[in-house]
Amino acid sequence: KQEVTQIPAALSVPEGENLVLNCSFTDSAIYNLQWFRQDPGKGLTSLLLIQSSQREQTSGRLNASLDKSSGRSTLYIAASQPGDSATYLCAVSTDKLIFGTGTRLQVFP
Amino acid sequence: SQTIHQWPATLVQPVGSPLSLECTVEGTSNPNLYWYRQAAGRGLQLLFYSVGIGQISSEVPQNLSASRPQDRQFILSSKKLLLSDSGFYLCAWSIGSGIVYEQYFGPGTRLTVT
Numbered sequence: 001k002q003e004v005t006q007i008p009a010a011l012s013v014p015e016g017e018n019l020v021l022n023c024s025f026t027d028s029a030i031y032n033l034q035w036f037r038q039d040p041g042k043g044l045t046s047l048l049l050i051q052s053s054q055r056e057q058t059s060g061r062l063n064a065s066l067d068k069s070s071g072r073s074t075l076y077i078a079a080s081q082p083g084d085s086a087t088y089l090c091a092v093s094t095d096k097l098i099f100g101t102g103t104r105l106q107v108f109p
Numbered sequence: 110s111q112t113i114h115q116w117p118a119t120l121v122q123p124v125g126s127p128l129s130l131e132c133t134v135e136g137t138s139n140p141n142l143y144w145y146r147q148a149a150g151r152g153l154q155l156l157f158y159s160v161g162i163g164q165i166s167s168e169v170p171q172n173l174s175a176s177r178p179q180d181r182q183f184i185l186s187s188k189k190l191l192l193s194d195s196g197f198y199l200c201a202w203s204i205g206s207g208i209v210y211e212q213y214f215g216p217g218t219r220l221t222v223t
Contacts, residue, residue: 032210034212036214041219043217044201096155097212
């Protein structure tokens with residue numbers, strides 16, 4: 001059974017810091033991995049999708065990497081801003097999406 | 110461009126009452142549709158998914174049901190709500206068959222069962 005874990009559960013950093021969010025999964029037989037952002041009381045916004053054949057994807061200040069063999073993905077956020085404050089979720093897909101419980105990020109001025 | 114709508118945005122219902130949540134997608138055809146629930150302090154749980162009109166797959170046995178009466182409409186229902194049905198319900202869509210492609214989520218419905 002696929003299990004997805006995100007560490008840390010919560011993170012508080014000052015504005016401007018570069019930070020890394022971690023996602024690990026137990027079964028490497030995945031089709032892709034997706035990172036989402038969720039603001040309080042809102043739906044999910046897709047940030048990046050990495051196909052199983054890819055190693056990383058970049059969008060602006062965000063960079064996501066995937067190491068299937070070790071069952072790990074990281075989301076790197078450069079020069080963090082208060083507007084980045086949200087919960088970040090990773091999800092791996094087999095025949096369906098399996099979500100982690102998220103990392104709650106707070107960036108303070 | 111594609112958009113996904115959910116309503117209502119919030120709902121407070123007593124135990125034992127019926128439920129109907131609606132999700133519609135615009136700007137795409139033949140989407141795969143999904144219902145998720147996000148309970149407090151827990152991850153998203155897939156409840157139902159549909160690959161076409163009238164085709165519903167259930168992931169978790171419970172007192173909820175889903176229907177897809179039209180290509181871009183997905184409805185989540187219950188005849189009698191339980192306290193444990195409280196949560197944040199999210200609808201999502203994707204394009205593709207077999208492999209799960211990138212999913213896009215609606216704004217969600219906050220359900221409180223009292």
